[in-house]
Amino acid sequence: MTKPRSRRGGGRPTIADVARKAGVGAITVSRALREPERVSEELRRQILAAVDELGYVPDPNARALASARAEVFGVLVPSLTNNVFAEVVRGIYDSLSDGPFRVQLGNTHYSGLEEERLLQVFGSQRPAALIVAGIDQTPTSRKLLENAGCPVVQVMETGPDPVDMMVGFSHLDGGRTATEHLIEMGYRRIGFIGARMDPRSQRRLAGYRVAMEKAGLLDPRLITTTPVLSSVSLGRELFRDALAKMPTLDGVFCNNDDIALGVLFECHRASIDVPKTIGIVGFNDLDMMQVAFPSITSIRTHRYEIGRRAVAMALAAIGGNRPEQRVVDLGFELKQRESTGRWSI
């Protein structure tokens, strides 16, 4: 004594409707959709025709419940507006858009606690894979990732102890390379300016320290940082602070390109010659760096590619052939531009 039709559902067609229309069993429809090669060509055609005619779209919730596995990639980033993470996320979306997988995006706001909460929530969905930014998870988060029961990719950085897989590059090397470049170009009193000192920024600073130490140039008064969120205007302010503290400054390595741009604008405003009086290096190499006047030297990082590669590795792992190389270092490139051309311009 079944009711006329689905009691609660909005009357949308179900797999049973398709099966009836195509004159097959429901399970065959299910197979035709998920593993077409396991169904004879003729039935497959009939089924797809019925799907089309009814406008059937599988219910992902029912699917997830029945198979104990949701076709969802959980993605955790610390910021949605920071261009760097936006690019990573774009890479992830672009790589996933033509497959069956959805993306579940979470914003941790650079908070370990928030990350734990989101991992808890994401875990409850039994995602197909997890992609998380950074390698400095709290012990609790790390445990959650290890017990997630799905491939995990840590992105943005590489490190010695992956939960599962990693795609990124060494921020320490990036910071060192940037600083060494300034030294090579003849700058001596080189400052570090950094906002929102997250672990990656800390490692860039560490790279700066290594290079300065090696050259015998390190002076703690050269370092200006703040935990405040990064922005162009903050770059300007920090640069003024740095100059006030150390008027003989002749170069700055900036935490990121926003800060570098703020420094450049302040130099314009204060009629400080770039690159003669001050050399500037940014980090990430946003599009605007090569357009700025003078154009700004920066460390180009491969954000979009990190997103793509993370998905590729996760998909491989889901498909059963876990890549042998579990930690992928995509490196970076020093893009030398006018802002550090002390002698050549």
Add this chain to the structure above:
Amino acid sequence: MTKPRSRRGGGRPTIADVARKAGVGAITVSRALREPERVSEELRRQILAAVDELGYVPDPNARALASARAEVFGVLVPSLTNNVFAEVVRGIYDSLSDGPFRVQLGNTHYSGLEEERLLQVFGSQRPAALIVAGIDQTPTSRKLLENAGCPVVQVMETGPDPVDMMVGFSHLDGGRTATEHLIEMGYRRIGFIGARMDPRSQRRLAGYRVAMEKAGLLDPRLITTTPVLSSVSLGRELFRDALAKMPTLDGVFCNNDDIALGVLFECHRASIDVPKTIGIVGFNDLDMMQVAFPSITSIRTHRYEIGRRAVAMALAAIGGNRPEQRVVDLGFELKQRESTGRWSI
């Protein structure tokens, strides 16, 4: 003859485990979690204790399947890296982070077809609400939105014919205000420079046309556009094109701030005085506009607030009290800065 324990699930606790531990029925646990006021205080306490002890997290898929309603907000934007949409999305996430709702984000890449596809996919999940950017949906998309069976909020723009609700502002008025400002400040041969001419950019251009027409200054050769994706470097190139086409140009209204920044940098490079020789107005008022040298006049738009408001309206509608004002115009502000101070600097 039931099997020892959940056959497929990874052994995570279910609502039945909690019910057993608390000595109540499963349905009571369900209620204690969703409508606590309907369960006596004592039982509620016992149940929450059991939940805590077992580390129970409800399975959103099972929930969605049983209630025919997923606790998901579907969000469609044309770009993930464009700061404007990133801000809207951030507002949405921030407003939703402490409730039960998840966000399902889709990137349409400015494609109507992609939008249709994503709406199809999103619809299959029976979301709690849909938030879509723009008001120019294809007929198919519009139909999908109308039949979604949930609150729908169109964001970024306002218009006469909402599918359901709207939050945004008038891009035409914004374009007109920006152009009128240039005219008032004494500029006459004012160009329009625009990249990726999506419907909103088109309307800003229309606003420019209205203002120029009214002042008797309109000349089609003043308009330079391209369908290419916007960027700072593109702004520089388009400005060079515009100047080549019309060397007597004395002002530009830019489609957006990236373009404006590109124009500013090219002016620096070509030693064109801003604002004396050329006045510049941007659109959106990103942080860097007020830091640039000279600082750049722009139309400040309230992106973050649009995201927040859209969620607030959707939540109200879900809660049963649909706001009486279905179209909310959040307006914009002209931020006058140095880049248009022809006589005053």
Add this chain to the structure above:
DNA sequence: ATGGCGAATGGTAGCGCTACCAATGGCGGC
């Protein structure tokens, strides 16, 4: 002829949760 094997298809029994109704018990009104 018989058995066995693989390919194709189907039936059944859930996945974990909630809608719907039923049941229980306390209490005030008549």
Add this chain to the structure above:
DNA sequence: GCCGCCATTGGTAGCGCTACCATTCGCCAT
């Protein structure tokens, strides 16, 4: 004292799909 009502709580029956076993059939080896 009986009825009805409200406040609580529970049982049952799915939601739409897929995992896990059949089952069927053709075909080849023995």
